[in-house]
Amino acid sequence: MSKKVNIISDHVISALGNGSKSNFDKLIENQSGVRIDKSGKFSPNNLPLGSINDDFVSKWKSDNNLSSEYSRFETLCVLSVSEALKDTSVDISSKDTLLVLSTTKGNIDLIDKHENLDKLNLWYSAKKIAEYFNAANTPKIISNACMSGVAAILYANWHILAGNYKHAVVVGADILSKFVVSGFESFKSLSSEICKPFDRDRDGLTMGEAAATVVLSLTNRGEVSISKGATANDANHISGPSRTGEGLFQAINHILDKNDSVDFISAHGTATPFNDDMESVAFHRAGLNTVPVNSFKGYVGHTLGAAGVVEIIFSIWSMKNNTLIKTYGYKNFGVKEKINIIDKNYKKDINNVLKVASGFGGCNVAMLLEKND
Amino acid sequence: MTDINIINTVEIKNGKVIVNEKTLYQSESDFPVISKELYKEYLAPYIKFFKMDDLSKLGVICAEILLKDFDVENINKNEVALLMGNSNSTIATDLKYQETIKDQPSPAIFVYTLPNILMGEICIKYGFKGQNILYVSENYSQKELFENTQLLLNNSSAKFLISGWINFLNKDDYHAMFYLVKK
Numbered sequence: 234m235s236k237k238v239n240i241i242s243d244h245v246i247s248a249l250g251n252g253s254k255s256n257f258d259k260l261i262e263n264q265s266g267v268r269i270d271k272s273g274k275f276s277p278n279n280l281p282l283g284s285i286n287d288d289f290v291s292k293w294k295s296d297n298n299l300s301s302e303y304s305r306f307e308t309l310c311v312l313s314v315s316e317a318l319k320d321t322s323v324d325i326s327s328k329d330t331l332l333v334l335s336t337t338k339g340n341i342d343l344i345d346k347h348e349n350l351d352k353l354n355l356w357y358s359a360k361k362i363a364e365y366f367n368a369a370n371t372p373k374i375i376s377n378a379c380m381s382g383v384a385a386i387l388y389a390n391w392h393i394l395a396g397n398y399k400h401a402v403v404v405g406a407d408i409l410s411k412f413v414v415s416g417f418e419s420f421k422s423l424s425s426e427i428c429k430p431f432d433r434d435r436d437g438l439t440m441g442e443a444a445a446t447v448v449l450s451l452t453n454r455g456e457v458s459i460s461k462g463a464t465a466n467d468a469n470h471i472s473g474p475s476r477t478g479e480g481l482f483q484a485i486n487h488i489l490d491k492n493d494s495v496d497f498i499s500a501h502g503t504a505t506p507f508n509d510d511m512e513s514v515a516f517h518r519a520g521l522n523t524v525p526v527n528s529f530k531g532y533v534g535h536t537l538g539a540a541g542v543v544e545i546i547f548s549i550w551s552m553k554n555n556t557l558i559k560t561y562g563y564k565n566f567g568v569k570e571k572i573n574i575i576d577k578n579y580k581k582d583i584n585n586v587l588k589v590a591s592g593f594g595g596c597n598v599a600m601l602l603e604k605n606d
Numbered sequence: 607m608t609d610i611n612i613i614n615t616v617e618i619k620n621g622k623v624i625v626n627e628k629t630l631y632q633s634e635s636d637f638p639v640i641s642k643e644l645y646k647e648y649l650a651p652y653i654k655f656f657k658m659d660d661l662s663k664l665g666v667i668c669a670e671i672l673l674k675d676f677d678v679e680n681i682n683k684n685e686v687a688l689l690m691g692n693s694n695s696t697i698a699t700d701l702k703y704q705e706t707i708k709d710q711p712s713p714a715i716f717v718y719t720l721p722n723i724l725m726g727e728i729c730i731k732y733g734f735k736g737q738n739i740l741y742v743s744e745n746y747s748q749k750e751l752f753e754n755t756q757l758l759l760n761n762s763s764a765k766f767l768i769s770g771w772i773n774f775l776n777k778d779d780y781h782a783m784f785y786l787v788k789k
Contacts, residue, residue: 337720339695344704355695356744374742376695377722384739391757412700415707416716463762464737466729468683472717483684483735487763593717594726596738 238390239455239605240447243546244317246309247443247533248283252316256533257550260558261578265532267427267439275414275440281427283441283534284409285309303361304340304352309444310362310406317446322453323400325366331398332372334359335385335405336538342410362404370398378592379501380464381405382445382541383600387462389449399451405542406444413537414440420472428504428535430528430560431513431574433567435504441534445542455605457549460585462600463487472593474507478515480597481589485519488599489587495524495601496583497557499548501590502528503535504562508591510569517570521587527575531561541590545602552583552604609759610752614786616672618664625671636777641667648674652731659699659718661774662727665690668782669728669768676786678732687736687764688725691743691751691771695721698774724772737762746771746781755787765789 244252248266249259259266270282293299294308303311314332318325325332339355351357359372373392375385382405389401407413417423417440424437449459465487467480474481489495498521500512509528516522529544536543551558559577566574586602617624621640623631631647633640637660644667645655655663699718706712717723722740729735739758743750755769770784 341700344700350697353695353697353700354693354744355742356693359742360744371743375739376692376720376742377738377740378720388739388741388757391761395757395760397753411707412704412719415711416703416713416719419711419713419716464739465684466688466726466735466738468729468733468735471723471726471730472713480735592722593720594722594724594738595729596722596726 236394236451237458238393238449238451239453239458240549241450241453241455242317242321242448243446243549244313245443245445245543245546246285246313247536247543248285248441249533251289253546253550257547260532260547261556263559263561263578265427265561267441267534275409275411276418280423281439282409283439285442304343306340306406306408307358307361309408310404311365313444313446314362314366314402314404317448321448323402323448323450325368325402328369329399331370331389331392331401332363332368333385333389333401333403334362334372334374335381335403335542337376337378337381337407338413341412342408344412377596378594379537379540380590380592380596380598381538383545383588383590383598384464386447386542386545387598387600390459393449393451401449402446403449403542404444404446405539407537407539408442409440422505424504427562428530429562430502430504430530431509431568432563433565435506435509435567438503438505439530439534441536443533443536443539443543445539445546447542447546456553457602458605460601460603461488462598464596464598467595467597469595471595474511474591476511478511478518480595481512481515481591482518484597484599485515485589488601489519493601494585495521495587496581496585497551498524498526498587498589499544500526500528502530504530513568513570513572516572522570522572525557525573525575527558527560545588548586548588548602552586555580555582557581610755611788612785613788614672616668616784618668618782623671637780638777657714658727661696661699661772662718662724664774664780664782665724665772666727666731668784672768672784672786681766683733684735685763685765686734687758687762687767688728688734688738689754689758689767689769690725690740692721692740693742693744693773694775695742698776736764746783759789
């Protein structure tokens, strides 16, 4: 039997709260963590945003004696990794363990704080996180726009299969900032209501923030393992997806063969008109139009470099509970090709999950997860 | 590491373009001047070039010189992958975008505040649809680049790979080191 990398532990902190279980409990209840933000911190407009409770983060920071030198972004990463490592024997201070950070913008909220610009470097944050855990190996960083999280897990998987490490801890994180929110607003990509993935009335995405961690291991057993994955580029446009779903179709086509069954697709589902149409076309081309598909974006918002890790964790919990989760915000079918959008929670044996993500720069990724026997 | 079969290398740094260890071009000017000269010499006409940020311009110029004697049209575009390493992400462009926030946030600049956009630009220019991975590391290390190259080659159907380091801090501090690798 070929070697397989297990996902042995996970943690999410998002607008839905702290911990994978408390996040999943809210998914089961179909509750969204997105709220209208009137703080003016991120936008002059009252936008729906998926924010993490700051009081909780501050309390965690003081309870755990984390130095004030740790930024909000770095604190969330340390928090998530610490929580994910609890109840595992995986030790980042061992040469056998690799730490991987997935993020698009790291400490970008510090750009207007007149701080040392060095702190904006993604490796600066990765070093701080690694220092906290006395990491034996230099941490690796993957920054591939919105596919970063899935790509980082794929990259860690490659390292483990190559025999370079036995375990990997992959943390994906991005925080809300004026920088990023204003950018998406300038693109007219944001919805004034909680996003409506795959809906005929969808009119844009909802931003969120999260930190999420998965612990991967070759030797320790978990309920779910990584079957395979691939990335592909649309070679079409830097800020718009291919109308033929080319890159996403290629990524899926690289990994799926005739013998593979897919019980559930966790889509990228940002609720922009173009993204969701593109995904429907790619799923249709790949012959996956009857497979139940959802988007988790309405629950926590689009969390950029965290999104792939968050959604893989939500998919793992869906598999463990054999429960498909409704697409929050979806009411009326409205994408280009007929696909099977999950519009209410229901029980189903879920043994194989296809996770996909796409992002600026024309990047796409597909990963197949499987339940262990 | 011995498995890596390098066809070509191009390095752009300190006003110099070095192809397979031979200096092809040299200038005392800063990047805006150099990039225009190299554009005229190798890329023109390619209007998209002028809307790119400096990191993407550096990447597209370096890729064009890397591929100039390579028969791009007669290869399967799905079998060309890209792997790039970078240190300062898009810091130069981030600072430019930040300036626009006060007045009118610029979507045209914002889109370049992700380091993988430069890979998108290279893929668009040549139609490459293979795997894309962008990693960030404090300093350039050929050892790390080749280790990542090997990982990508082992895990994709790519026949060719553009594997490189690319960083743009400011008009005088930039570095691109690209390898064209055959599986």
